[in-house]
Amino acid sequence: MNSQARQIHETDSSKVIHGIGSPLISILKNAERIAGSEATVLLTGETGTGKEVFARHIHAHSRRAGGPFVPVNCGAIPENLLESELFGHVKGAFTGADRARKGRIELARGGTLFLDEVGEMPLSLQVKLLRVLQERVFDPVGSNESIAADFRLIAATNRDLLAEVEAGRFRRDLYYRLFVCPIELPSLCERPMDVVPLFRHFWAKLGEKRPVEQGVLARLESYAWPGNVRELENLCQRLSVCAPGEAVRVEDLPAPYSEVEPSSVVTLFAGEAECADGRTMEHEAEALRELTPPVDARCLHVFDDAVDEEENTDVDPLLVGVEEFPSDLPAFLRDLEYRFIDAALAKHGGNKNAAAKALGLRRTTLVEKLKRRAQHAARSEGTGDSAAAPSA
Incomplete structure (x- = not known):
């Protein structure tokens, strides 16, 4: 192993970490461009992909970095408490409200409000959140006086919000208010x-x-x-x-x-x-650059003359007519696998779920194979200039 440590991207307390060639590199650059604005951000991706880490990263690179970062998990707070949690309440607003309490929106003044799992928010509160985003004011529970809101909103969800809109579980107008700068985070696989x-x-x-x-x-x-x-x-x-x-x-x-x-x-x-x-990565990349030619051009060529079955009784029927065996079987099989994957994706219009089903694979397995191919290709490009240079 080379003694040089592998580079790890850790810019601030948000600790966004990735490896060389990671898709997070371009996502981070985009997030940092967005951070310089006041635009609302919608982070999407599977549970556990690090949406809050990215939200903190955007906050840390924004003009509001000196202000508070206030997270709210909309799915973890009971519906009857979420309104008070977000908007705060005045004394006597409801049974047990023996004192006034500031809500998360007011606590985020001058900073960033992070609404995690925003797709879990009940419709009744979606209307009130929409008013805050449109008019930049809010009313604490039990109060008749509006308070000015001053925060940058970052929302996150693991749901398909557009599908939630079509199902009537999420307001269309709020969806478009949130869908200003969307960032999709890839799964770890x-x-x-x-x-x-x-x-x-x-x-x-x-x-x-x-x-x-x-x-x-x-x-x-x-x-x-x-x-x-x-x-x-x-x-x-x-x-x-x-x-x-x-x-x-x-x-x-x-x-x-x-x-x-x-x-x-x-x-x-x-x-x-x-x-x-x-072997090292350079050997592996060289092998990838020299993948076996198309299957039917080299290894599945059928002789013009019919094969005499009586003289080839020991030949596997699948190999009848094979003129030349591949010199690198693993590379040949890998190339063949990718051809089937590409064909399945083309047949199903790029739909990974349908392609995986047609191939008898889990979607995560198919995605992993595609990403590994992209990773190999990136490595090959990284060494390709020196490897492909003609000798003097």
Whole structure:
């Protein structure tokens, strides 16, 4: 392993961490451009992808960075309490309101209000939130006096809000108020190059200094991570408590992580990779650049003359007529797999769910394969100039 540490992007307390070639790089650049404005931001993505981390990152890069960052989880607060939590209340507004209380909107004055799981907000409150966004004023519960609102709104959801609108569970006018600067965060299985940097970050955060076997990291990179970054952090905590030795080994991994087929290319901190047979990433990239030509152009050429079945009784019927065997079978099979994937996606208009079903794959598996191909291609481009340069 190269002694140079792999670069980890950690700009501020929001701790946005990614690896080399991660799709988060372009997303971060876009988020930082948006941060300079006062525009409303809508973060979407699966649960556990780090939407609050991104919200904090945008706040930290905004003109309101010196003000408060006030988070509200709309799905965790009971509906009968959420209105008071957001807008505050005056003394005597309801039973038990023995004193006035400021709401989160007022507490966010001069800063950022982060509404997490905004898709869970009841319709009755959606109307009131819409008024705040339109008129920039709000009324505490039990009060007849409006108070000026001064905050930048960042909302987040793991739901398809447009589908919620069509189902009548979310107001269309509020949807368009929120859908000003949308940012979609990819799931962890779509960015396997981030797994090792995130693992190292969480491992160090726990105060751990024990080494981790490369076989462990290889399995973690191959795992689908349905729980995303949150699941990875929980696994780090579990290994820290339960792994007994002076190093974390493959046998310390619980199921289902231990059952994963390890990645053949393990991402390292230097941005390089070691393959199962000891080759480096440069060898792997060269092999990818020299993928076997199209299947029917080389390996499935059928002879013009009919094959005499009596003289070829020992030949597998699937190989009858094969003129030449591939010199690199793994690369050939990988190319063949991608051709089927591309064909399925083309047939189903790019719909990953339908393509995965047609291929007998889980959607997360299909997405992982596509991202791994993109990762290999990016690595190939990174070494392609020197590799492809003609000799003098």
